[in-house]
Amino acid sequence: MSKVKSLEDLKRVREEALKKQAAKNTASKIQIIIGMGTVGIVAGARETLKAILDFIEQEKLQDISVRQTSNIGMDSWEPIIQIVVGDKPKVSYGKVTTQIAQQIMQEHVVDGNIVKEYVIEIQ
Amino acid sequence: MTFFRSHILVSIDPECQAKGAYQIIDALNDELVAQGLIGEVQVLETSRIGDPAAYGPDIMVYPEGVHYVKLTKDDIHNLVKEHFLKGRAVEKFLVEQAAKSDDELGPPKPKEVRVVLRNCGVIDPCNIEDYIAVDGYMALAKSISELTPEEVIDTVLKSGLRGRGGAGFPTGRKWQFASGSKGSPKYIICNADEGDPGAFMNRRVLESDPHAVIEGMAIAAYAIGSSQGYIYCRAEYPEAVRTLRIAIKQAREFGLLGSNILGSDFSFDLEVRMGAGAFVCGEETALMASIEGKRGEPRTRPPFPAVKGLWNQPTNINNVETYATVPQVILKGAEWFASMGTEHSKGTKTFALAGDVNNTGLIEVPMGITLREIIFEVGGGIKNGKNFKAIQTGGPMGGCLPASDLDLPVDYESLSQAGSMMGSGGMIVMDEETCMVDIARFFMEFTQEESCGKCVPCRVGTRRLLEILTDICDGKGKAGDIETLEMLCKQIKQDSLCGLGQGAPNPVESTLKHFRDEYEAHIFEKRCPAKVCRAMIRYEILEDACTGCTVCARNCPVDAITGERRQTHTIDPDMCVRCGICLQVCNFNAVTIN
DSSP states (O other), X not given: OOOOOSHHHHHHHHHHHHHHHHHHOOOOSEEEEXXXXXXXXXXXXXXXXXXXXXXXXXXXXXXXXXXXXXXXXXXXXXXXXXXXXXXXXXEEEOSOOHHXXXXXXXXXXXXXXXXXXXXXXXX | OOOOSXXXXXXXXXXXXXXXXXXXXXXXHHHHHHTTOTXXXXXXXXXOSSOHHHHOSOXXXXXXXXXXXXXXXXXXXXXXXXXXXXXXXXXXXXXXXOOOOOSSOOSOOTTOOXXXXXXXXXXXXXXXXXXXXXXXXXXXXXXXXXXXXHHHHHHHHHHTOBOTTTTOOBHHHHHHHHHHSOOXXXXXXXXXXXXXXXXXXXXXXXXXXXXXXXXXXXXXXXXXXXXXXXXXXXXXXXXXXXXXXXXXXXXXXXXXXXXXXXXXXXXXXXXXXXOOSOGGGGSHHHHHHHHTTSOOXXXXXXXXXXXXXXXXXXXEEEEHHHHHHHHHHHHHOHHHHHTXXXXXXXXXXXXXXXXXXXXXXXXXEETTOBHHIIIIIISOSBXXXXXXXXXXXXXXXXOEEEGGGTTOBOSHHHHHHTTOOOOSSEEEEEETTOOHHHHHHHHHHHHHXXXXXXXXXHHXXXXXXXXXXXXXXXXXXXXXHHHHHHHHHHHHHHHOSSHHHHHTTHXXXXXXXXXXXXXXXXXXXXXXTTSOOGGGOOEEEOTTTOOOOOHHHHHOTTOOEEOOTTSOOEEOTTTOOOOXXXXXXXXXXXXXXO
């Protein structure tokens, strides 16, 4: 089962390996955390998550990681997303619909301005 | 490129495959489709994550870095739902990741240049893809597809790379000899029998970056026309042997070892052989005898291994560090390597810094750096603010260099001229509280024990040296001892066959040269200036400082301390065994050594 039969093969394996290395790089500068408890999912967190992923893909954003967490503990505010940029404090947004998610991504993540009207907590 | 928020790495190690790794991959993909996550989460194959015997089949999930183990395909539905849909880690399959701390190798310190150690602690040694990602095996591919064997040798020759095992023979020249020798098959050997006390540079490379060594050996094999290699690793390094075996297995799976490597005519395979714990087997001819299954004893040279080596065939033998350096020399070019170091000693060298220095551990520095820079800048100075006394370089057969040699550049020639040697890279720093006679005795004890016994000067001579040194340390030294030591050293050096005997007197000779006054104080004044040799010291209690707390008396193992509570205590020198416990337990610094 020799996978590498030529220099080209080796280069291809290297590219794949580099991709995996990038995936391992957990210390992204921008972290987006989405509350995906049962309440969050019912409130539409899946759609919010997809909207965020779409936005990242459209704008080709780099050095960003999207994670899930379970119930954040503020059910009435679901769907909740939290954004951490670098070593700045963690900003939680509530009732984030797909449109609001796109707006937050643009204004907070891209432009660097916190979208005050949807903020529920800044830690 | 699609943005995936999460990646699942599935180990497809052969053992994991046998346990159903591909079924896991299929199940994962099916579930991701079923739960509508397929565009968000990507499944990738990787060669190895954890120990497949204990954990297989296992997967790693990023960006969380969660390791799920012992999965079956029936578990996947719940796992995907819980982890990827709801974002909850499934504890049932989780394995606790032990927090790793690296005592041997910290982040690079000022003046360090990491060439050989660059991947240590950075890549996963059990995953060949990690090595390939950092341009691993590119040098081998370049050699095979773009360079002739002569050009490979020429590059190594021009780089000025010299043997890192200690003797410093130019690596390119060695390859030239082996290449020019008639005879087939030819063999490649890696000397991984690192036996110097306190030295662990090679172990670290083998455990952390085994593929660099394998690649270096394959390049050497291509250069000299060999198709079989052996790594001779000491049995005391089980972890290194284990890592090497995994690495060799993976290299074979990838077709980077075996027949027709990268579609060329070049074939090369490797085997790990374990030593049985004899120090002398680090000597190349003894090492080859040991691989052949014979008693590990050196033989005369010539014929050199390049002419008649393993099984009387032309053999090239280099050290771990030499081989690990080769791929980067090929990849980055001879000029890059030759730009580091001094005129005759190029590149970088790893050292295991030990002893009374603040930052002990592994370092890698460019050749030509001074001992002072190593000790005070890289090593962070002497422990507890004490003064520097001597540094011993080159392992048990190296010499001790005093403070006056601190500005000596570290290269092969300078160290030999000063009466020490480069060796494989052990460095022991000693502070002012070290007795140089005692140190010489310690190293002689080691070499005497490890002498294989073939040559009389080494077998009997080291024994006599040790006896005299022990007498001096015991306060039984007599006039004429120093002269006898000098004569013995000269004869052992002259008349021994291999490096062990030739180097064994070095610690004695160098301490005699630089610290003769300490020998004289021991012999004629019956005094140990560093207050180490037990026969010549007395523990005493200072009347002013003693509070009569009775701690020392209670802790003395031989009841040599007497005194009433709140009264000054005294030590009976005839009963005292000089164990030093009273000094350690006294809270008022009332115990002194005289």
